[in-house]
Amino acid sequence: MKNNIGKIALIIIVVAAVIVVMYPSYNASNLETKLKDYQARAKKAGNPEDSLKIMEEFKKTYGADLESAKRNQLKLGLDLRGGMYVTMEVDVVKLIEESAQRESIDEIFTEVLDKTREEVKTSDQEAIDIFLKHFNNIARPKGKTLISYFDVADIRDASEEEIISKLRKDAGDAIDQAVEVIRQRVDQFGVAEPNIQKQGNSRIILELPGVEDDTQMRALISTTARLEFNLVRNNADIVRAFAKIDKYLAEKNGVFKKEKSDSLAVQKDTTKITNDTTNITKNDTLKSDTTKKDTNNPYEGLSEQQIQEKHYREHPFTSLFATYYVPEGENANWMPFYYINDQIPEVGEFNFRISKDSLAKFLEILNRPDIKTFIPLDLKIAIGAKPDPRVLKQNKVEIFDFYCVKREPELTGDVIVDASQSFDPTTNAPVVNMTMNDEGSEKWARITGANLKKRIAIVLDDRVYSAPVVQTKITGGRSQISGSSNVEEARLLEVILKAGALKAPVKIVEERVVGPSLGQDSINAGITASIIAFLFVILYMIMYYNAGGIVADISVLINISLIVAILTSMKGTLTLPGIAGIVLTMGMAVDANVLIFERIREELAKGRSLRSAIDEGFSKALSAILDGNITTGITAFILMTLGTGPIQGFATTLLIGILTTLFTAIIISRAIIEIVISNGATQFSFGQPKVQA
């Protein structure tokens, strides 16, 4: 009996573990249905403002739950949920061509490049290696060396090895940069749960669930990014424009007219805006203002609550973000700025910060045609590329800087020859060194000279990666950018700056788009097939092995649940070939049980007692089960490591299936049989014909 408790516990633990692992998937699908309801309501609402409001309500009530459930749910492959799968490749040959000094390129070099390009098409070797092979075969006998064509930025007497390693590093940077650009664009496009990753040294894999419009997406990911240097104009002009937007919106909402009569409407309005407010504005609400003894203070004599409400009501736009005023002078402190009156300081600078939650509403307002007119024609708003790492680490909120920059760039990235991340020798802080060509250096000297102590934003694809303050007039084209908060940030800046220098186009080499209807059809077909197959197996086993068959069926059922649970907890993806793997495991899992039961029958036929026949049956069948499953496992393992896409999905579930089959057939089946016979049963039907005594 004691033994039994252990066995029962084992089965319960396995079942419980499966339930625990699978619960998020169940929860996520429930919440997704709710999300669809909300989305339908938001669509009905008609105007973008109300739609945003409905979606925010959902986010508030279920957002966190859905997010955590989604993180832990079973992920479905694109073939099941629909979406776009893209493999992109950096044209390394083009990169090599662009890296060579233009004036030194001759027929020999062109021949080497042509040969390389031809071979790259079919070879799976790295392009740089192929280039070197052809270079050694063609150019070297003619007395050329790599040094004849490449000039590594600063190193005067660069060795061959240095040139090669520089080319390799550039190729790697080109990929990193493409990944960064594509990630930003895909994020802005609003793809949910995109998966963007590097594969090897020259490829990027994109998995974009739910994307159907492949033409638009293709254009989005394959246009080359533009790197620009724009002057930052965070000055009184833009603050005035923001104040005007506030007034316009508030008037449009009827705040000033109805203020007293329609308190209900006001109430409604307030709650809405409070939801949108960023953490920072919440923290810096007008507390400081109440202490300010300003004669013009319109908030005189109001409670804190009322002040907040009134402020949000009257400032529907500027309360979305936080504004700071920085007076002129070294190390001036940032002071919160509130747009409460028309007194806007003309000297000094402003800083704007916005939380990710408010960003959608902020951009929605800014993009309205009637609002666009408020922003001076020569200016545009550019959002920082990454959230403030310090705030993110401490408070887990994503706060972005945004900048008002001059619409026309001062300089474009093609003047950059090289960029490299290093450390400041004195402070040991991460810095990025940037080198420009002669033409660029000349302009750069003029620009920096004219904008001392001003900020210049480094903008790629309308996202600001850094906005350093010009310290001195920079002549000679070598600049050092400091102020990165960590090495990763500096490294990213290096990669981004190279966007100008590296002209390595990224092209699509593989693309698969699965429409949502096919995905749904495949899921349905997969589920139907699995259920029918399972029923078939259940009936067959019961028919042939009677009680033993029931045991086998329970064990196969646990087996299937275990496969799905293990796949979920491994953060694996279930694909259609994966379902095929599961269905197949079902067939093979039966095999292990069949082997055992056939053995038990044989032993029973020899006249053994039930107990010892079971013992013998399990132990004798073990070697066959092990050998059979290990050989199949070897195939599955090789498929998993060498295969791509569909083959891999199939092999992964097959391999998990083999492990769970061994576990369930040898341990679970046996435990069930032993629990049954330990209750005093002397008969247990394995479907064997009645033995004549």
Next chain:
Amino acid sequence: MQYFQNTNIDFVGKRKFFTIFSTILNIIGIVLTIFLPPQLGIDFKGGAEIAFEFNKDVKISDLRSNLEKANIRGLELKSFGAANQFLVRVPEIETGPDKVTNILQQSYSDQFNIIKIDKIGPKIGSEMFIKALWAVLLAMIAMMIYIAFRFEFVYGVGAIIAIVHDVIVTFGIILIVHHLGILDLEVNQGFIAGILTVVGYSVNDTVIIFDRIRENREKHKGLHFAKMVNLSINETLSRTINTTATTIGVLVILIFFGGPVLQGFAFIMFIGIIVGTYSSVFIASNYVIWYNTERKSVIKDNPSLNTVK
């Protein structure tokens, strides 16, 4: 319930006949592969595929004549899964798919729905093909080593003979089915996965019989080797039939209910498992028997070759 009890079918006695029969099958398979070259899917040769469905009845001949208007080089049209679903293949991936969707738009405006587009560059395609071939080769070598290690080297060779037999015969049958137009079975990633699963499955079958031979050699020391192999096959016959029956049952269900994407895969496995079961019973042991009886008389002086580990 029990199909057989203490059967004593003479599987081994006709081994010369089955060896010759299978050799002929293999030769036919190889000849077929040469004269009826397999159709490579876009996974391996590159190209684009667009699948779409109509929300009304469309005749494939009408669709074909409409598509031919666009004059796209190398265009192929076939039906795909359910009624009113079609698949178009074009070798050119840059502009080809757009041309196809344009012509569909012109001819059918809103009455169609794109359900899938695949574009594979030729380089990726050939890379995948090379990788797949490597996978097949490596899997075979690894299995042979494992069996040689667990049993004896001759058994490893026997298992590999059975695998090569299964791959060639299955391939031949599939070529015939494909060229007769019964099912569209082109060589793509799913195809390779199917063949490899057949290989794994067939080895599993073979190993279980070998396992019984290993056990019976200890038990029935005096018995003639061929007879003992026959006994082993008979003893495992019940298992062989039950497992084959359940697996084949599952595969038949997949063929009919698994949807267009799984159908081809399931069919390959269906054929492969029938061939694999046949080879496990009739072919795999033949080499081992030949080695242990005929060759043993030649190398009688060296008993170490015939010891059980």
